[in-house]
Amino acid sequence: MVYLSLTGVLFVLGLHGLFTARNLLRRLLSLNILTTSVFLLFVVMARLAEPLDNVPHAIVLTGIVITVSTTAVALALVVRIAGRMREEDVGAAADTRGDVE
Amino acid sequence: MIPETAGPVILFSLPLAAAITVFIRPRWSVPVTLGASGVLLAAAVWVVGVVLQQGAWRHDIGGWTAPLGIGWNVDGLSAALLLLTAAVGLAGAVFHASRPAPLATVRDPRFFWPLWLFLWGGLNALFLAADLFNVYVALELVSIASVGLIGLAGGSAQAAAWRYLLATLLGSTIYLFGVALLYGRYAALDLALLTDGVERDGVTAVAAALMTLGLLLKAAVFPLHFWLPAAHGRAPPAVSAVLSAVVIAAGYYLLVRLWFGPFAPLLGTGVATLLGLLGAAAVLWGGLLALLQRRLKMLIAYSTVSQFGYGLLVFPLAAAGAAHPAWTGAVTLVLAHGLAKAALFLAAGAIVLRHGIDRLEALGGDQRGATLAWVAFAIASASLVGLPPTGGFLGKWWLAQAALATGGYFWLAILMVGTGFTAAYLWRALQAAVRPGREAGIDPATLSAALGLAALSLALSAAALGLAAPVLGVLLDAGPGAPG
Amino acid sequence: MTAAQWIGGLLVLAGIPFLLLGTLGLLRFPDVYPRLHALAKSDNVGLGLVCIGLGVQSGSLTLLLKLVLIWVLMLIASATAAGLIARTALARGLRPWGT
């Protein structure tokens, strides 16, 4: 199956991004891709089973809701941490558009 | 009502129900939490009693049997950890409720209680679960609640919370990958089913490696401990106590569950020695760093890294043939560590409240208001070092016997050296009490005696654990996970 | 092949050039405003033709109505989105090409 290889590729991409990225938000994106690869493995397994297995579908649905919860918490933390750094370093706010043109 | 199922149902539902209640009605937080804590402790004691009387049992949720349904598994190991959770949970709640309000280390007190109860509920769900995916969901509940509780301390604790969140999420994702592989191989998530059906092949080995890696990260085993000291050192005292005592133990609990359950056929000498060496490195490295710390809470946090290294010694000793004493010893050590470490963190919390600073050199001088806390600190230290007749002694004694029986003198040496380190850094902390100090901190009269008493009761429990050796032996033998 | 299938197939085929041209415009136009123009105009017609074509081909009235509903919602959403993007671009000081 094509998707089984995709699982492996996404797993490595996510892992690689997580270890090499230095930006907090980017690490979070990498982690989410890593999680998606795990979900993909579950669903590929459901597809390979004969007959089609619905248990992994329910598991992945649960997983997606959990992932959005953890992502939301992580994002809220990142924003607070960034805000605190800003207060400590008001003077260095010269180029405010570091990321978005 | 079937009596034996009521215990797990209470342990599972009550923390969550109480969490919702204090979320909806913050004004009732303290009475609801303390009341629920009392009931939970009683329920945990009762569950332990039932296990002692009639052995382990299994409860099929919704009446669905595995592989389709989820089960709860109540045996000696899970009952012991449920009781540990309840003891630390109650003491922590008492401590947090009786700290002086203006000096609260928590930025937003209203949200402490629901998070605390959610953490408790997640831990109980985890210790009951017999299903690998259910374990994952419970782990995430524990992770988010821990992150919230660490972040409550505000300031630099939020950065620590972030690192903890990233590490723990990575750990659970890697764990889940292993679960997916196991499911693809066996179409089962239930621990008992997997234990019966598992074979030695490549897929299972990779799954075992991934799940172990994820859990090692969660249990902060050297060299994956990097996130722990900052998170545990900066959190509010009650939170540090439960994190170090129980949350880390949860990761370790799953490791033991897996390697003495489904993965037992894979536990060859090579794997076991590797895990043991990681443990040994953790004992030495954590001990060394604890010795070098200048702040009391960081010292205790590094001590956690060191102490969980002992737990991993169970694998090489079990692989060498001394499964039974090694298992009993390691689990006893984890229980004793949990009680003692929670006592240390609570005592440290009270001491820091008294002096207003947690640098070791500033903790001397007038100790009024912190006397009980220092007594608790001393007793807990005795257990952590392993002086007889404490729980720490009992665990180390059993581990040492396992090492002697199998000729594992290297592991025995690690045990001894680690004990030396523990004694050294705890002695350094205790010395601070009797030094002449500067006059600072707050009026001792504003400090409630309950602060010290919460720590003291945990420290005494850790000490008394050593006297309960026969009961403990019977309890830990109950269940499918116990070897021998 | 029934008449409905022929008609539906022709409608889908008629829609494809619009989508292609829209994509081409997105890639080749010089800045954000003509790109929006290419997208908002061509995509709507192309998508509409494809949706109606598929609906006719299915031979079921409910499915046709559902597909048309998707198209109508897409029309509203893409018009609003195009407006928002253009306004944001203007507010950030992006001058239209050639002025």
Place this chain on the structure above:
Amino acid sequence: MGVAGVIFDVLLALALTWLAWQATRAADLFHAVVSFIVFGLLMALAWVRLEAPDIALAEAAIGAGATGALLLSALDRLASRERRRRLLYEPGAAWGFWIPAGGALLGALTLAAWKLPAPGLGNEVRAALGVSGVEHPVTAVLLNFRALDTLLEIGVLLLAAITIWSLGRAPSPLIPAMPSPALPALGRLLFPVFVLVAAYLLWRGSHAPGGAFPAGAVLGAGAILMLLAGARPWIRSSERGPWRWILSLGLVMLLAAGIAGTLAGQAFFEYPPGTAGPLILLLEVAAGLSIALLLFALYLRGEPCEHGYRGKGR
């Protein structure tokens, strides 16, 4: 399907790989976030190809929709006021240990994954479906066979909202540089559609792909759209209002259903015979409502005040 299907799968896989690479590597953070959102949308297609329409619905609504909105609004906060350099941590020595370990694992992993027999539980699910009270197998697994997972999952969602509230007050919304009249109009026009779609998905869940999770996500997305269109957040953290009740409703109902089984002398979460169908529908309504409101609460990124927003975040 044949060759065309395989070609489509390969193209989709390549596109997903490229987008994942962009999301982790792109120099521009905005670019990375948008790549990630598109990645989520294409994943929905992949789920459809893998015969998992329920997951496709949830991925489109929650994975790409709600997560995308969260990411974009966080990015707005970070990028408009923050230099990216300030967000960096020095990577610790421990990360260095991880990279070779990950690489070594991958080799073993691909090798193992190719040989999976994948026995599956399809037959067991089909056999038990008759007594589960619903006709759609995924719903049966979620709310009957593995209802305990669902309970804990709603708990995770509620806990996440409480954790975010505990971090501080909700920050004030960013005022758009040039407010558009189209967006509020769109919000007003579409919100009833969102409600309708959510109700439809909820009802559909008992016999076809749908159910509480997609329904809640759609409703939550509608609420977020209203917020973007300039509506004041009507949710309050007040103890008196019904909001905390509704936020907790899903978890309360699931807990009650679980305990009721025990009180009736059965297993935890065992539904009395014959009542599973209506009970599951009731639970789905409660869970859907809670999920919608909780996703909305996650989006606010802080505790809403008595009067909606306070002037400025902490």
